[in-house]
Amino acid sequence: MELQIQLKLEANCDFHLARDCILRVFVVLPAVNDAPLAQLEVQVSGSKIQNGVRFSAWEKRFPFQTHNEQTKSVDDQLDDARPKVDYKFMRNAQGELISGGVTGIVELIENGTALKTPYPGPEMDLHIRDIAKEADIYHRIGPHKRLARMLDHPDEGLVLEFMRNGDLKTYLQSKSSIPIDLKVKWAYQVAEAVDLLHKNDVIHCDIKPRNTLLDTCFDTKIIDFSGSSLDGSRPTSGESTRFFLPRHWKDPSTVATDLFALGSTIYEAFYATSPYRDIASDEVERLYNKMSSLVYQTNHGDR
Template identity: 45%
Template sequence: MSWRIPVTVLARITSTISWLYMSYSDKASIEQDVESGQRTSSTIEEVDHERPKEQTHEPQTPICIIGAETSSNLTEITGAGRDIPDFGILQLDTYDSERADSRRGVISGGSTGLIYLLPSGYVRKTAYPDSTRKQSLRDIEHEYKIYQRLPRHDLLLEMVGYSMEHGLILEYMPNGNLREYLQTKAADVSLDQRLQWACDAAEALHLVHSHNIIHCDVKPENFLLDSRLRLRIIDFSGSSIDGSYFSAVESARFCLPRPWEAPSSIVTDVFALGSTIYEIMTGTQPYAHCTDEEVEALFGEGTFPPVDMIPCGEVIKRCWHSEVHSAKEIWLSIKAEVQKLKDTTGEASAQLSH
């Protein structure tokens, strides 16, 4: 079966590849396609956020930097449903094309833009300064609106601030993303931990859906690990809110077979959740040694990897066959699976953390 990808998505993918190549040429390592990731650059550029304002294209517009000290006052961002610290702001630099083009301090790069680690310990997500900048700015603004709707929650990143020109300021997760952790520390991951992650992923997706948001790109790379090794769902730049246009495209192994023009939905997110849980339990993606085209053909025929002998196998199977229609149902099923494993093997924890 054939798939068609929107031109804007292809343009941003091409831009990403170009930036990554340039970064490797400069010996600056970029390691993960997420809002926050592991620090890899030796020089951190001092850039930061300001309060939302009208976008400007003047070359010498001041850029605000987070100062070393913070104010005890709290300022509520309209619609965010939470209080955001009012940082002491120091006007230390100006925005110009040379600064925008700099890759110093970049710790990540994806289809939407670049991620900088700030001196304050937060990260700044900003658009690429190239031909895709206009679309990237729209995507980042869209992500800001989604963070405004979502509540403060342990399964979400904290949004600290936003401006059209300077992007999103978000919480930094030094343990990286779930896929990298599974690949590099597989031997250290217990069954208890894997079950907790599966439960976290399902609960986080249910939280997103409960606010009328479809993620559209659920996969282990879009879950970060906090200091307690609990998951945080991320990357809403291509998500759909209230049925709006979405720009994200699921990866082949996380994509429910359907006509290319069919929209993403709760059901497609749940399918991707099934593949995510599969990777959590096995440490590998579904059909890891097949090409994307081969995976698309297999999935299109309704042929999926065997799951009978892995934890949560029945849950994964139901996700893949669209036999469940909510992430909450998966969340509750995983909790039941934990109790079942505890009763039969004694390996699973008696109670998952909440």
């Protein structure tokens, strides 16, 4: 069965929610009768966006999982969205599904490595280019303790070392207590990783606990550069609301926006929840903008 879905956000909609629905492909839906595939059409219009924007390029099939947990923030719901369909409906699956994102699918294959392959469909060429850019970033930086190792870049995608302890967000959610010295170590290590990227002219554009993996020694490795900016190139990814430095939505990601996302990531490492988790995304945006104005006034006075 195939379900046709139209998401239309009007007037005072939370634009970050719209952007996240588009960029992340997975969208949180009310309970539906186990439809395995869906097609998403997103139209955003209203006072926050001049003349409206229609994201017809993102009309595509995508897997989804329903959520009924009202205690979670929208960003947590989007970030936690896990595909529950068999990816064999969409491509020739090669292993056990680990995750999926903007650009492609990550699977654990038989030899114990992780394979990242592009989504099929009309935008597949764009996804292939994004994965090639990710390979370029790995080649430029070279092997480093704060990066997952790229093992190969065959035609079908990107082969990376597999981290059995998973991502930082999932680990934080699974533990009731984590030693403070481990959290401090993570803060230093994630900051080291971001500094490494910036020194190599890479803006990550989506720093968050989900994009931080843990190795067997519980050291962190930053991942997912397919949507990043390399040498000033246009990124194809963006931060979710609680990691988003207040700015016009058309403004590009920069070192400063990465550092803001880093701060939110370190906050979540210490408190096991993203900033303002229990507040709606549009209110978080308002609070961030207010704080940004206060900082500017403190730094610049009445000039």
